[in-house]
Amino acid sequence: xxxxxxxxxxxxxxxxxxxxxxxxxxxxxxxxxxxxxxxxxxxxxxxxxxxxxxxxxxxxxxxxxxxxxxxxxxxxxxxxxxxxxxxxxxxxxxxxxxxxxxxxxxxxxxxxxxxxxxxxxxxxxxxxxxxxxxxxxxxxxxxxxxxxxxxxxxxxxxxxxxxxxxxxxxxxxxxxxxxxxxxxxxxxxxxxxxxxxxxxxxxxxxxxxxxxxxxxxxxxxxxxxxxxxxxxxxxxxxxxxxxxxxxxxxxxxxxxxxxxxxxxxxxxxxxxxxxxxxxxxxxxxxxxxxxxxxxxxxxxxxxxxxxxxxxxxxxxxxxxxxxxxxxxxxxxxxxxxxxxxxxxxxxxxxxxxxxxxxxxxxxxxxxxxxxxxxxxxxxxxxxxxxxxxxxxxxxxxxxxxxxx
Numbered sequence: 159x160x161x162x163x164x165x166x167x168x169x170x171x172x173x174x175x176x177x178x179x180x181x182x183x184x185x186x187x188x189x190x191x192x193x194x195x196x197x198x199x200x201x202x203x204x205x206x207x208x209x210x211x212x213x214x215x216x217x218x219x220x221x222x223x224x225x226x227x228x229x230x231x232x233x234x235x236x237x238x239x240x241x242x243x244x245x246x247x248x249x250x251x252x253x254x255x256x257x258x259x260x261x262x263x264x265x266x267x268x269x270x271x272x273x274x275x276x277x278x279x280x281x282x283x284x285x286x287x288x289x290x291x292x293x294x295x296x297x298x299x300x301x302x303x304x305x306x307x308x309x310x311x312x313x314x315x316x317x318x319x320x321x322x323x324x325x326x327x328x329x330x331x332x333x334x335x336x337x338x339x340x341x342x343x344x345x346x347x348x349x350x351x352x353x354x355x356x357x358x359x360x361x362x363x364x365x366x367x368x369x370x371x372x373x374x375x376x377x378x379x380x381x382x383x384x385x386x387x388x389x390x391x392x393x394x395x396x397x398x399x400x401x402x403x404x405x406x407x408x409x410x411x412x413x414x415x416x417x418x419x420x421x422x423x424x425x426x427x428x429x430x431x432x433x434x435x436x437x438x439x440x441x442x443x444x445x446x447x448x449x450x451x452x453x454x455x456x457x458x459x460x461x462x463x464x465x466x467x468x469x470x471x472x473x474x475x476x477x478x479x480x481x482x483x484x485x486x487x488x489x490x491x492x493x494x495x496x497x498x499x500x501x502x503x504x505x506x507x508x509x510x511x512x513x514x515x516x517x518x519x520x521x522x523x524x525x526x527x528x529x530x531x532x533x534x535x536x537x538x539x540x541x542x543x544x545x546x547x548x549x550x551x552x553x554x555x556x557x558x559x560x561x562x
Contacts, residue, residue: 203227211254212236218243220272226252226279233259237268241299247278251307256283256291263288265295265316277304284311289341292316296325303327305538310334314345321375323351329358331538335365335392342367342393348374350400350431357381358532358540364392366418373400375432380405381532381540381553385412385445388504393419399428401435401462408441408530408553410508415448420479422446422454426462435466437487439473440528441520443508443552445497446477454481471528472520474552476500476508491520493551501558506536510550512557520549530555 200222201207202214214224215236222243228250235256238245254266261268266281281293291312294303298320307330308314314332317325325348332345344367348354354374361369361384369384369392377398384395395411398404404425411422422444425437437457446452454475459466468487475481476497482489499514501507510516523529532540533554546555 197221197223199223199225201225201227204229210234215239228252230255233257235259235261235266237261237270238272238274239270240274241272242274243272244275245279246276247280251278251280251305253280253282254293256285256311258285260284260286260291262295264290265292266311267294269294269296269299269301271298273300275302275304276306277302278306280307280309281311281314282309284313285336286312289338289343290316296323298323300324301326303330306330308332308345310336312336312338312341312343313347316344316347317349317351319349319351319373321350321352324353325351325374326353326355327357327359329538329540331360332369333361333363335363335367337365339366344368344371346370346372348372348377350374352376354378358534358538359383360536360538361385361395362387362390364390366391366393368392368394368397370395371397371399372402372404373398373431374402376403378405379407379409381408381530381534383410383506383534383536383538385410385503385506385508386414386417388414388416388447390414391416391418393417393421394424395422397424397427398437399424399426400432401426401430401437401466402432403434403436405438405528406440406442407438407528408533410443410445410534410553411454412443412445412503412508413447413452415450417452420446420450420452421456422452424456424458425468426458426466427456428461430462430466435463437466437468438528439470440523441472441530441551441553443474443476443500443554444481445500445503445508446479447497447503449478452477452479454479455485457485457487459486471523472549472551474516474550476552491551493519507558508552509554509556509558510552514550516550516552518548518550520551522546522549
């Protein structure tokens with residue numbers, strides 16, 4: 159075969175292949191278009207054709223959008239079995255009240271196994287006989303929670319233990335744990351899943367249980383307010399009983415004077431289960447009400463792993479107590495200060511005065527993955543931090559408007 163003929167044959171084969179690829183691409187686009195075209199928006203509300211959320215759950219197909227009108231939905235519990243779904247409240251946040259009903263003996267909503275996005279919904283008053291009635295029970299898949307509220311549930315949000323599940327929570331509120339002591343009413347209880355990410359969210363009003371408990375392989379908390387408040391009686395504000403890779407950046411963690419446990423954050427109390435274990439705490443504010451000393455951090459390195467890496471940088475510890483004493487790790491730039499340096503914790507103001515002696519005391523964090531880029535805004539939101547020249551220890555760099 160001559161070189162010219164070989165080249166011509168090669169171009170012909172290439173052209174045929176390109177035609178086949180183009181044909182396959184065209185078929186894929188047609189299929190995708192059909193899928194998009196078939197996706198529906200199901201509207202739920204008293205004035206809509208679909209009156210109940212349970213009806214919408216039965217009607218919805220993969221890739222649909224379920225929109226829920228404002229109002230109170232009493233006992234409207236359900237199980238979602240789709241593989242991909244968007245569910246959102248429209249306008250004023252619709253309120254789902256359990257009213258004595260529960261799905262599968264588990265929760266107001268059960269998310270079976272899919273990729274779900276849920277926004278602008280409120281879940282209230284879940285109760286079951288075993289004491290673990292949840293606003294949402296997330297079993298498997300991926301779940302995104304945005305701008306939602308969870309109040310007066312035995313467990314606000316609870317997951318299963320599937321190691322491939324992923325949960326993200328943003329700009330949401332968890333509060334008002336019921337007055338029960340067994341089992342403990344955690345506001346969020348995350349099992350042995352792959353990933354937990356929480357940003358811009360508010361946790362308060364615990365009772366004997368923890369504000370947040372996570373057994374996830376990776377737990378990443380940024381720009382949250384885990385502050386129990388004067389009426390709260392939570393134990394830990396945050397607990398990671400099985401270790402894992404835990405990162406906290408820009409959070410405020412505060413215990414009330416009525417706390418059931420003087421420890422604010424605990425890591426590794428029940429032993430390690432993950433191959434990698436680390437705890438990184440950068441630019442967080444730890445706060446303790448009252449005159450009794452607190453233990454702001456307790457790490458059970460002997461239980462989780464002697465090699466567990468603990469890093470703490472530029473944290474502000476406001477109040478009396480211990481922080482890194484007895485914790486083996488890399489600690490730098492952490493500052494103890496009286497609680498009086500804070501604005502008004504009773505009003506959730508944990509900022510520093512513009513002329514505070516703490517300004518300029520923190521060195522910038524070189525690691526971009528750990529340097530804070532946002533700050534928390536009450537009641538549950540984040541705002542960009544902007545450029546900083548004089549960093550302070552703690553979560554909040556910008557003075558409040560009321561304290562110029």
